[in-house]
Amino acid sequence: MNLDSQDSExxxxxxxxxxxxxxxxxxxxxxxxxxxxxxxxxxxSNADARLSRAEYKADQPQRAVRQRRANNPQQAQQRRNAGxxx
Amino acid sequence: MRDGPLIAQSLRGTPEAFVEIxxxxxxxxxxxLTRRAGQRAADDLLGEVWVRAFGARDGYDTSHEDARPxxxxxxxxxxxxxxxxxxxxxxxxxxxxxxxxxxxTDRLDSAVRVRALVSALGKLPSTExxxxxxxxxxxxxxxxAAITLSIPPGTARSRLHRARTTxxxxxxxxxxETEVRK
Numbered sequence: 001m002n003l004d005s006q007d008s009e010x011x012x013x014x015x016x017x018x019x020x021x022x023x024x025x026x027x028x029x030x031x032x033x034x035x036x037x038x039x040x041x042x043x044x045s046n047a048d049a050r051l052s053r054a055e056y057k058a059d060q061p062q063r064a065v066r067q068r069r070a071n072n073p074q075q076a077q078q079r080r081n082a083g084x085x086x
Numbered sequence: 087m088r089d090g091p092l093i094a095q096s097l098r099g100t101p102e103a104f105v106e107i108x109x110x111x112x113x114x115x116x117x118x119l120t121r122r123a124g125q126r127a128a129d130d131l132l133g134e135v136w137v138r139a140f141g142a143r144d145g146y147d148t149s150h151e152d153a154r155p156x157x158x159x160x161x162x163x164x165x166x167x168x169x170x171x172x173x174x175x176x177x178x179x180x181x182x183x184x185x186x187x188x189x190x191t192d193r194l195d196s197a198v199r200v201r202a203l204v205s206a207l208g209k210l211p212s213t214e215x216x217x218x219x220x221x222x223x224x225x226x227x228x229x230x231a232a233i234t235l236s237i238p239p240g241t242a243r244s245r246l247h248r249a250r251t252t253x254x255x256x257x258x259x260x261x262x263e264t265e266v267r268k
Contacts, residue, residue: 013203018223020120027129028112034133035108038140039101046099 089153093146104140111154114224115161121223122165131168135161155226155233162216162234206256214249217242 069075087095089107096103115135119128139160146156207215220231232242 013200014222017200017204017207018121018219020117021125022113023116023120023125023129023132027116027132030129031112031132031136032105032108035105035136035140038137039104042101042140046101 088151090146090148090151093143093153094148096140097144101140104143107139107153107157108136111157114154115157118158118161118224119165121219123168127168131161131164135164138164150233152230154224155230158220158224158226158234159236202257206253209256210249210252214245214252217245218249218253221246 069079087106089110092103092106096107112132116128116132119131119135123131135157139157142160146153150156207218210218216235217228217231220226220234221228226234228242228246229239231246232239235242237245
């Protein structure tokens with residue numbers, strides 16, 4: 001036996017040695033199920049992140065108003081003058 | 087759609103797109119696992135390969151159109167972890183000890199020519215045998231085998247050349263100098 005490309009014997013034997021039975025369909029399905037669990041986990045995690053971003057964005061206008069008020073010395077003075085509960 | 091864009095899509099908010107990658111390559115990856123660890127281990131490890139691949143897909147070079155070489159690399163890592171846990175987990179055994187080549191020999195046909203070839207393959211250094219079998223069994227090019235093994239393409243080519251040369255020399259030895267007498 002030799003491995004010269006002209007001699008197909010060894011490549012044939014080498015290929016034969018590597019022959020295996022195809023997997024049963026339930027084996028492939030089980031493995032895909034394991035993957036789906038990981039995918040579902042990531043999708044849930046992404047959904048949580050999207051929800052958090054949406055909540056943050058929804059709160060942005062209110063946050064901006066509060067920020068403007070805090071940065072405006074005149075309004076801040078008026079609030080202090082009005083006292084607590086004003 | 088080719089594998090690269092599909093994996094990119096799975097990273098851009100459509101993770102389920104990765105299932106198509108699995109459907110395309112599941113038989114090949116299962117075959118790879120079976121050839122090296124036996125059918126039962128392959129059945130058990132296939133899901134682990136998908137989960138690891140899914141978790142590592144942001145490291146995939148999406149310019150590579152065929153994901154198989156990358157998937158073989160992940161399957162190889164899963165196998166190595168499997169072999170390590172099959173031995174003494176606390177011992178960092180060298181790779182040669184972990185290599186289950188004897189198990190593969192046991193699974194194969196006992197015809198003399200096949201046994202001679204398997205014996206010869208078993209004598210190759212594992213680094214050379216890895217490249218040879220990725221090319222011969224998984225139909226990868228040397229450049230693709232290099233991706234699987236995370237080595238430069240030139241190294242893969244030279245290992246393949248050495249493996250073929252060594253195998254030719256071993257097979258050319260008279261039968262009484264080899265283990266064919268079994």
